Amino acid sequence: MKKPSSAPKRPLGTPSHEIRIIGGLWKRTKLRVADKPGLRPTPDRVRETLFNWLGQDLTGWRCMDVFAGTGVLGFEAASRGAIDVLLCEQDPGLVLQLKAVQAKLTATMCRIERGDGLSALKRVPAGSLQLVLLDPPFESTFFESALKAAAQAIGPTGVVYLEAPKPWSGEELAPLGLQVHRNGKAGAVHFHLLAKAGAPAG
Numbered sequence: 001m002k003k004p005s006s007a008p009k010r011p012l013g014t015p016s017h018e019i020r021i022i023g024g025l026w027k028r029t030k031l032r033v034a035d036k037p038g039l040r041p042t043p044d045r046v047r048e049t050l051f052n053w054l055g056q057d058l059t060g061w062r063c064m065d066v067f068a069g070t071g072v073l074g075f076e077a078a079s080r081g082a083i084d085v086l087l088c089e090q091d092p093g094l095v096l097q098l099k100a101v102q103a104k105l106t107a108t109m110c111r112i113e114r115g116d117g118l119s120a121l122k123r124v125p126a127g128s129l130q131l132v133l134l135d136p137p138f139e140s141t142f143f144e145s146a147l148k149a150a151a152q153a154i155g156p157t158g159v160v161y162l163e164a165p166k167p168w169s170g171e172e173l174a175p176l177g178l179q180v181h182r183n184g185k186a187g188a189v190h191f192h193l194l195a196k197a198g199a200p201a202g
Contacts, residue, residue: 019072022048023056024079026105033070034097041070042135042163046186050161051080053182053193054131058082061130064153066117066146071098073133073161078109082131085110088117118146124153135163144176151177151196160194168192 018030019041033041042050059081065074068087078085087110089095095114102110113120121132132150136143143164150160160178162168167190170180174197182193 021079026079063131065133066121067136088113088120121149126152127155129153130158132160138165148176162192164190
């Protein structure tokens with residue numbers, strides 16, 4: 001989370017720093033991060049934990065980065081072998097940035113869609129994805145809707161990655177069709193790997 005600062009603010013949308021892809025085909029490639037309110041790129045160590053959980057190799061996976069922002073989660077999945085990654089983002093400036101990264105990487109397996117990621121997720125054919133990446137604005141009110149739609153979109157062995165301002169319990173997730181597989185905390189961010197309710201652990 002950002003801390004208050006007395007330093008002069010950059011004009012909205014100007015690059016403030018960089019993050020890097022940490023594994024796979026584009027390992028160590030840097031992505032520029034715009035200074036926009038609420039934009040929280042997933043930190044390196046959290047992404048490293050996530051892809052350790054997933055097993056590093058995502059060859060053949062179909063994925064969706066629902067609230068793409070910088071796109072680092074979606075591009076990280078593509079870097080590790082995913083064959084189809086849809087990145088959705090509403091902000092036109094961020095969409096342009098995502099397309100620039102896609103061109104830089106020649107990431108033909110990635111698709112960039114400007115618009116409401118939740119609506120796009122609800123249109124995904126049931127059971128067609130192996131991974132749904134959910135990192136919505138923390139002040140949003142549609143966590144439940146997004147989780148329910150994600151549960152429908154993944155197949156029996158598919159998983160959902162969630163970042164949230166609070167931990168989600170099994171009791172909260174069960175009515176939405178999901179269960180906790182792994183979870184962790186980094187600063188104010190709670191991150192979870194979720195499986196379909198009733199899926200075997202492993």
